[in-house]
Amino acid sequence: MVKTKTTAMIMASAMMLALMGCGESAGADSTEGISITSENIPAENVTESPSATDTNPSEEKTASDSNAPEDSIVDFDGKKVSVLDDLDSIMGTLGEPSSKSNDAISTFYSFGDGKIECCASTIDGKEAPITLSVKTDEIKTSKGIGIGNTIDDVTASYGEPTEDNIDEEAKAKGFFLHIGYYDFGDYTLAFKYDEDGKVTSYWYINDENDSKM
Numbered sequence: 001m002v003k004t005k006t007t008a009m010i011m012a013s014a015m016m017l018a019l020m021g022c023g024e025s026a027g028a029d030s031t032e033g034i035s036i037t038s039e040n041i042p043a044e045n046v047t048e049s050p051s052a053t054d055t056n057p058s059e060e061k062t063a064s065d066s067n068a069p070e071d072s073i074v075d076f077d078g079k080k081v082s083v084l085d086d087l088d089s090i091m092g093t094l095g096e097p098s099s100k101s102n103d104a105i106s107t108f109y110s111f112g113d114g115k116i117e118c119c120a121s122t123i124d125g126k127e128a129p130i131t132l133s134v135k136t137d138e139i140k141t142s143k144g145i146g147i148g149n150t151i152d153d154v155t156a157s158y159g160e161p162t163e164d165n166i167d168e169e170a171k172a173k174g175f176f177l178h179i180g181y182y183d184f185g186d187y188t189l190a191f192k193y194d195e196d197g198k199v200t201s202y203w204y205i206n207d208e209n210d211s212k213m
Contacts, residue, residue, distance in 0.1 A: 068082030074132055074139060075139065076112060081094060084187055098110050115135055118133075131204065132204045135147075141157075143158065146199065148199060150198055154199065165180075187206055
């Protein structure tokens with residue numbers, strides 16, 4: 001199970017970073033006037049189930065390009081990277097970023113003309129990956145899930161989410177925010193859904209690095 005404090009931090013930072021950087025860059029959706037903190041996440045909107053590591057023991061197998069668990073791998077045209085890799089390994093595998101931007105605490109490296117984005121921050125004096133986001137339907141998870149799939153598809157492949165959140169404050173202000181989280185111990189896989197229950201983006205969170213933010 002995700003510790004309560006860590007859960008609140010991940011949900012608060014993931015919602016903010018998902019909309020303004022890490023997880024998902026800001027797009028047509030607007031968060032103007034919405035304050036997102038760990039204190040204002042309604043507890044009734046969060047459901048928890050056993051960790052995905054408890055129900056998916058087969059995920060310990062590794063991919064040839066990385067020592068990371070299979071389901072943390074993003075396969076981009078045969079180039080395999082994981083949010084659990086160090087930033088040098090990710091950059092070395094994916095090559096020169098197609099674009100780069102910064103905010104106060106993070107740097108966003110975009111690859112393949114925006115198909116993949118790595119959000120990195122300085123951790124213990126060294127730049128390290130926080131999230132690895134997929135923004136194209138051309139890339140699927142190791143279980144074949146990607147943008148355009150439904151909540152039912154995700155549940156059939158991954159089971160019930162460790163946490164599931166529909167932010168009511170955002171909804172009241174006309175902004176729909178629904179994210180399902182799957183905790184695998186060292187990393188979390190997050191799916192963002194639209195109002196029709198379809199995946200609009202997904203990203204992997206390096207839990208250790210995220211906890212040090």
